[in-house]
Amino acid sequence: MPFVLYLLGLAVFAQGTSEFMLSGLVPDIARDLEISVSAAGALTSAFAVGMVVGAPLLTLLSLRWSRRRALLTFLVTFLLVHVLGAVTTGYGVLLATRIVAALANAGFLAVALATAASMVAPDAKGRATSVLLGGTTLACVAGVPAGALLGELWGWRSAFWAVALLSVPALVAILWSVPATPAPRSTGDRPRARVEVRALRSPRLVLLLLLGALVNGATFCSFTYLAPLATEVTGFGAGWVPVLLALFGLGACVGVGAAGRSADARPVRLLMAGGPALLAGWIVSALAAGSPVAVPVLLFVQGALSFAVGSTLVSQVLYTATGAPTLGGGFATAALNVGAALGPWCGGTALTAGLGYRAPLWVSALLTALALVLALVVAGLAHRTVRRGEVEGPRLPADGGAGGDAVPTP
Template structure:
């Protein structure tokens, strides 16, 4: 893997830390900004909305720029948004910086996926994708807990400064190591890329990605109350449990990247079936501490192995639209990240208890497997009809 891809992964690590770190900073922000906890929580919703809307829009905007320029612009805007967020005393300005930071993050990830896959051979998109997504999983393992520690020691603003500081070496490295232009970077036609996105295989892959990621974040969001109220762990175990899930995610995205280019279908079929079985077993055995710890690691690994493979398959399915495919893949996965916790919250609010997100996760994966089966049947049926169609008369 070229060094530049690892530098893109460093930037994604900073961005992933920013996306998830607010979970430990919300009370301090609310107190400092003199707003309610729900109002402070809207900072997370604003970031998610910016990622969903911004991924395709920023990808389209960047089509007229060389990839290095686009990456530098998006990363510089992301960095400056965090500097402004760290110094502002206005909650409205802080909210705006979250939206702007999310838009820049979405654009960077869309272009970064295209740039990374362009720097490797045509059969190595999965490995390149896994390096970038590895930055997100490392953020879960190290970045988010570190942000919480900084917030406790020096206040929530120090976490924003840390994200900005970590972004600086990525800016320098991208400037020096990413090619100034890329295939189709400055000359790419947005209309041509949009036409390439009509491929049914791509649309199905994006839907599957949204469902699988929805399942992942449905449970991850409510993991803390699950392990304290159902499993019986003390609150001091929560950071370790979250880190265990993140460690499993890193293992999964790394292993998935090695298989995604050579054996994607066996990985998706076997991994999807194992993922469904894992959520069901987790829901049944959540009261057992040993089973819970094992399944937290296993489900993190399976979720990100399958999820990262679906992203690489989206890029394979849209070779004529590498930037927009990355943008729409980013949007689809963030739709899942926003919808999954909402479905889990509805189940909990209905009085079904903290095990219910596990059942919702199982249902979402079951829907993904059913969708994949129907799509495969339709594709085979279409191929058979084409083979049986009589040759045109001459």
């Protein structure tokens, strides 16, 4: 893998840390700015909304720019608003910086995914994707606890300064390694944006995006409500919650790494094995939630399975959206964040209905089951296409490696 991809992954790590770190800084922010805890918590919601809205819109805007210019614009904006957030004394300004940071994050990740795919061999997109998404998983394991520690030692503003500083090496890497090739304005006699939007109409691509949203929704549904589950059902003390979160994050790192090695050569086999295993894991987790021995093991396993399946789906979106390399990454980013917003909402609804702290685990199982049903629809459509002898659109690598047979798209 080109070294610049790892520095882009560092930027994704900084952005993932920024997205999640407020969970440990909310009380400090509320006290310092003299606002309610709920108002401080709204800063996280503002970031999530900005990610969902920003991914497709900012990616569409960036089609007019070279990838180097787009990456620099988004990352410089992200860095500057964190500097502003670190020095502001007004809640309104801080809220605005969170929205702008999310927009810049969404645009950067979408273009970075397309850039990573273009800088490696045609059959290595899965590995390139895993390098970038590995930054998000490391943010869960190391970035969020580190942000909380900085907040405890030197105040919440120090965490914002740290995120800004972490973005600097990636800026240098982009200036040094990403070519300033002008963006193509058109393909034939059609504008580039229109060409990419038309390429996104593939039924298979839409289904892959839905699968990604559902799997990520299942992941964040249980991850969001892990603390009350661990303390109220499993019986762990509050001090164990960071350890359990770290176990889930470590599993996620393992899953992304494994997917990076397998997603290019054997994506179908990985998804066919990983999807049912993920569903079974959520069901077993719900049934065994009262066991302090089983829960840590299951958290590690579910973290690995969730991110292995999720990152593989993202790489398959990039393979499928060959006619929309930039917008494909943007819509993949949006789909993941739709899931990250939908999952916790579904889990919270179940808790509000009085179904107990195991309910988010059952909701995760339900979302995963729905994803499996949609996957069967994809397989059925592909099988029917083969029987008709019609092979339309881009082809994905199947088991057997880059030189093996491909799975036809519907």
